[in-house]
Amino acid sequence: MSAWLPGAPCSPRSCVDATASAAAVPRALLRLAAVLALVVFAIVFSPVVARVSVARRDRITRRWCRTVVRAAGVRVRITGAARPYGGLLMVANHISWLDIPLLAAVRPGRMLAKIEVRQWPVAGALTARSGALFIERDRLRALPDTVARIADGLRAGSAVVVFPEGSTWCGRAQGRFRRAVFQAALDAGVPVQPVRLHYRLDGGRASTAPAFVGDDSLLASLWRVVSARGLVAEVRVIPALAPGTETDRRGLALSAQRAMGLPDGAHGDVPTPV
Numbered sequence: 604m605s606a607w608l609p610g611a612p613c614s615p616r617s618c619v620d621a622t623a624s625a626a627a628v629p630r631a632l633l634r635l636a637a638v639l640a641l642v643v644f645a646i647v648f649s650p651v652v653a654r655v656s657v658a659r660r661d662r663i664t665r666r667w668c669r670t671v672v673r674a675a676g677v678r679v680r681i682t683g684a685a686r687p688y689g690g691l692l693m694v695a696n697h698i699s700w701l702d703i704p705l706l707a708a709v710r711p712g713r714m715l716a717k718i719e720v721r722q723w724p725v726a727g728a729l730t731a732r733s734g735a736l737f738i739e740r741d742r743l744r745a746l747p748d749t750v751a752r753i754a755d756g757l758r759a760g761s762a763v764v765v766f767p768e769g770s771t772w773c774g775r776a777q778g779r780f781r782r783a784v785f786q787a788a789l790d791a792g793v794p795v796q797p798v799r800l801h802y803r804l805d806g807g808r809a810s811t812a813p814a815f816v817g818d819d820s821l822l823a824s825l826w827r828v829v830s831a832r833g834l835v836a837e838v839r840v841i842p843a844l845a846p847g848t849e850t851d852r853r854g855l856a857l858s859a860q861r862a863m864g865l866p867d868g869a870h871g872d873v874p875t876p877v
Contacts, residue, residue, distance in 0.1 A: 611772045614817035618773035622812050622831040630676070631830035637674040638829065641667070642729060649732045664711040668704035672836060675828050677701065677802075677813070683840030685710040690757035690793035691843070692784065694859050695800055697766035698774045699813040700824060702800055705838050709798060712762030715753065715784070723821060736763070750787050757791035767856065773814040774802055777865045782856040789852060794843040799863045805833035 613619075645667060652660055672679050685693065687710065695706055703714060714735040721727045721737060731737075736756065738749050756763050767785075768778030788795050802813045812831045815824040828834065841862050849855040 611768075611770045611776070611778055611816060613771070613773040613776065613814065615814075615819045615823070618775065618811055618816060619814050619819070619827070620810055620812040622827050627830040627832065631826065634674060634676045634829035635825065638671060638825070641671050641674055646729050646732070649729070661711045665708050668708040668711075671704050672701060672708070675701070675825075676831060677828065677834045677836050679705065679708065679836050679838065681709060681838040681840065683842075685762070685796050685798075685840055686794060686843060688760070690760050690791055691762040691796050692753075692757060692788040692793060693762055693764045693796045693798060694767050694780070694784075695764070695798040696777055696863065696865060697768050697771045698800055698802065699771065699815045699828075700821065701802075701813050701828065701836060702766070703764075705800060705836055706764050706798060709838060709840055710762050710796075712764045713756050715749075715763065715765045734761075746783060750783055750790070753784060753787035754790040757787060757793045762796075763787070767859070771814065771816050773811045773816055774809065775811060780856040780860045780865070782852040785852040785855040785859070788846075789850075789855065792846045794845050795848075795855060795859050796843045797841040797859045797862045799839040799841060801837040801839070803835050803837065805835065810834060 652663055655663070669679055685691065691710070691712070693706060693710065693712060695702060706712075714730065714733065716730055716735045716737055718737045720730050720735070723730070736749070736752055738745065753763050753765075765784045767780035767782075769781050770778060772778050785795065802810050804810050810831070812834060813824070813828050813836075815821070844855065844858055844862070849858055
């Protein structure tokens with residue numbers, strides 16, 4: 604991996620709450636089967652859904668995403684609402700693969716994803732069909748083209764979903780926002796929609812069980828989620844930053860970060876994939 608790529612110090616061993624227990628296995632297997640069935644269903648019927656109107660397709664996508672998260676045993680609480688139409692750069696802190704369906708439940712959009720996601724079993728095919736913008740993170744020279752493609756999508760009226768920390772964090776710690784993708788919002792003249800994601804247990808205590816960090820495998824993370832008890836995903840949609848709020852990408856990135864209550868810090872110029 605290139606030295607310039609952003610990363611987090613979080614790891615499954617040091618940061619992630621364990622959830623597995625013998626009593627949880629039957630329930631976890633049922634949840635896992637339900638999630639996989641919903642993903643396969645989406646892949647099979649995605650060509651049909653692609654033919655319906657945009658408004659209806661968005662409603663179907665939001666409902667399907669909520670259903671997937673609930674099938675995994677996670678309750679969803681969304682506060683606030685995103686702009687329902689027009690170009691929008693949606694930025695969020697990044698903790699888990701669960702972040703992706705949760706953000707699509709707020710407003711379906713095109714995800715900026717690392718090229719490796721294409722190789723994920725089942726989920727890779729679904730991501731590709733969703734219109735994701737893939738990026739090769741090891742190619743710094745691809746950065747200007749990536750920003751241009753994001754701006755084109757925004758001008759076309761799409762929501763583009765980005766994780767500006769550039770890597771997943773456990774949720775107890777957060778990364779600083781990289782500023783490159785904010786240039787696309789400036790170039791396209793569209794709002795920036797900050798969204799804060801948080802995972803906790805029924806009792807209110809924060810949980811890192813959903814975190815997908817370090818050398819964790821997707822299957823291990825998925826199993827940890829479906830075997831957990833009482834997980835709640837809280838999605839706080841923060842008022843959008845209107846075009847003209849900031850005149851440069853550094854200021855725009857910092858404004859979005861502060862709006863979400865994340866720590867200030869230096870920003871890099873790295874693209875920010877899933």
